[in-house]
Amino acid sequence: MRSENERTKAMTPQSVTYDPVIGLEVHAQLLTDAKIFCGCKAAYGGAPNAHTCPVCLGLPGALPVLNRRAVEFAMRMILAVGGTVRHEAIFARKNYFYPDLPKGYQISQYDQPLGDGGSVGIIDAGVEHRIGLIRIHLEEDAGKSFHPENAGDDATSLVDMNRCGVPLIEIVSRPDIHSPRQAGLYLTRLKQILEYLEICTGNMEEGALRCDANVSIRPTGTTAFGTRTEVKNMNSIRGVERALAYEIERQTRLVQSGGTVVQETMLWDEKAQSAHPMRSKEESSDYRYFPEPDLLPLRVPAEWIQTVRSSLPELPQTRAKRLATQYGIPAYDAAVLTDQKALADYFEATVKGFADAKKASNWIMTEVLRILKDRALDVRKFPVTPASLAELLGMIDQGTISATMAKEVFETMVASGRAATDIVVGSGLAQISGDDDLAPLIDAVLADNPGQIEKYKGGKTQLFGFFVGETMKRSKGRANPQRVNDEGRDRDLQQQHGPGARPRPSRRNCGRALVGDHSRIPGGVCARFD
């Protein structure tokens, strides 16, 4: 029942503001080796109709046999989002005619899906929202139709059945999403979870992850649902956001100008950045679901659920929390690193070889991510192994090379795949850190500046920086400033006036300052010491 207030509002639509209500239906292709009901390869691609057999071609007389692995993959997702796996699920036939649906029906699940409930958390403008899930069910994919362009009146459409029978899960959300941005965040989170579970590539362009949206609007502050439309044909998360924004705007204008929203299916046109209604002919309103008689009810004993549950990997949000605690890195770093499972794996592998987690995190978040982004690379294909990066970070830390040099070395490592030591030794880029190399330089600086020494001994301690700067200059930047400081402090001139009584700065603090602008090192380092 609408309140009086709502009724008044409804009578003057142009004066009312509207809130969108969005529910998403996401299809994710499961990464099983075989298809869901036959032994054909489920892999993406391949010559048209190469991965087919009587079952997935829907030949007369063929029968489906359920792939146990597909059920396990679906169970992983259901359990990962806190849903309930049913002990008995029923496959049902969804009947409709389409050339790429060879049997004239899709084997899906209807009133007894494998999974019920669960939710996914998103953080929108710093606030956590939980998007509830209605269900997660298992079904088979259809084939693909091709309609060659410019074929004229003799147009022949082609059908590729390789995708027929590839296992899918459909994840149906509650209408808990209230903006296109939230829809994007939700999809990003789903994609992340699917990747962590290693059950879907999450690739929207290849169609491994697909999203249809149900959208309606209602006057701000009211709770009754408006008439919804279904928006289809989005091929990226950005596309989903844009299509939703478009449709919300369209519905709002329509209602504000006194019109009413009609329940229909809208097709998003990415090129035109607009959506148009599907011809009603193409719409199938009655799927005539009934239990699939060729398959027995799927019985899922509690032990099976337990086995799958205990094999679940650590999920992104849990992992982020653990990384922050275990390695003492900021929550922000942990979130960035766990965004992709492979990146978090890369970080943890790096930290195994180089214990300073914050330095490792900094390097990965800046240098590694920059290169990945510039070159559109997958972390799993990054040419520098975590062990190799750990070695490089160790060299910076020990002062073998400067931070600036390290970046050059890193570029070379990425380009060549060679190890850091190999590159440094080969190019003479190593810092002058050893006492034997530094001592003569320092001796020379001291010998050439007797006057300054006197002043320093007289109490002008800030001149320490002058000596360090001179040493760096003479080494043409290759001297390790940290070592120059240490060496200098160990000299006689330090004994009387030096900072011996003060807390000796840790190498760690100094290291922070070292990362950055090389030209600022002399002054910067000295300022810290005094």
Add this chain to the structure above:
Amino acid sequence: MTDSPTRWSVAETVERVERGEVTAAAATGAHLTRIEERRSLNAYITVMADQAREQAADIDRKRAAGESLGPLAGVPLAIKDNILVAGVPCTCGSRILRDWIPPYEATVIERLRGAGAVFVGKSNCDEFAMGSTTENSHYGPSRNPHDPERVPGGSSGGSAVAVADFQAVAGLGSDTGGSVRLPAALCGVVGLKPTYGAVSRWGLVAFASSLDQIGVFGRTVADTKAVFDVIRGHDPRDSTSMRTNGARPAPKQLTIGWPEEYYGEGLDAEIRHSLEQTANRLKDSGHKIIPVSLPNSKYTIAVYYVICTAEASSNLARYDGVKYGHRADSPDDLLDMYRHTRAEGFGDEVKRRILLGTYVLSAGYYDAYYGTAQKVRTLIADDFTRAFATVDCLLTPTSPTCAFKLGEKMDDPLAMYLSDIYTTSINLAGLPAVSVPCGTSKGGLPIGAQVIGRPFEEHLILSVAEEIEKHRR
């Protein structure tokens, strides 16, 4: 034993082939000749002369090489044309599959091939097994060898005719609501419909998946059993096929149920009399006959025609002209292609059932029709479970009438559907049943008795059928 291989039993044929008294080629040749002589009965849609001769030659070669031969070595079989044999057209009695040649074959065919059987032809049937007379075949009706003006029953009429008329030693049919038992009764042969799940459906073109089961025709119970023993058993390619533990040992003295509902109005008096005689003979040989009640029998036809048409409407959706089979010429667009392909490709009975099935599954009607039918199906099955608590098997007529005239019921689908009144409930309950000849009408037409058993007790009902067979001789 007579001299023509067409008159031999399975055991006789195998024995003679093994002993070298006859070659498989000769046994096959005799049947191919008989088939040619008897084309007027229209038992076969496709005669597999070349393939059959090759199979026979292969068996003869094996024998010459001293290899062991299978349990059906050299036995010519008729295969209903909705069971796939690789490389041989499979029409299902329909125009829509006129030219379709399957690239793979049914599990039962693989098993029979392995046992040394020879397939002499694909036998005629009602289109997609929908019918009770074989008149719904796009390739013309088959005729009853006892009276060519009469129907042989259906839908597996071709195989029944072939076996009854010595155009094959035994045959395969499929039974969704009586399609093996009814033609067996009308043609005077034995017809076994196994328990649902006893025989793999892989390679059987689906009509109604939850009811379909491949069955066997033989001139004797022993022949029927010999073929059944080869085709039965679990198949990983059919999720509904079952692994079974060995059947319980059958008691010598059986308690046989006499379901009163099967002897009421509509049953031909001669058939009733024949069944009563059969019961009396069984009593005389020490079995107990007791009346039982299957109170939900009256709903059988209604429930059956809701469920089978619903499943059929979905199973037959794949015949759309896109991938194989008939496609309408120069359609305007996709929808036009679907419409014309299916309008031209399917016959009236198939269309009637697709329409009915589509209707009962439609939003708003599902619960009233399909949902209710499934519930009543459970009640019907429960009736049998209750009866089997006190009896070992049930004895009923197979058909309410003997073979009737061609065309007699073609314009009255409801009267036609009543032909299945004693057979469909067995499919709804998933039970095994065998029809065995038990008498002859005054007009010389065969009468069949149906023995219904508990799940997977085919051997028990076959032993009862064997007794009935013995009494007749």
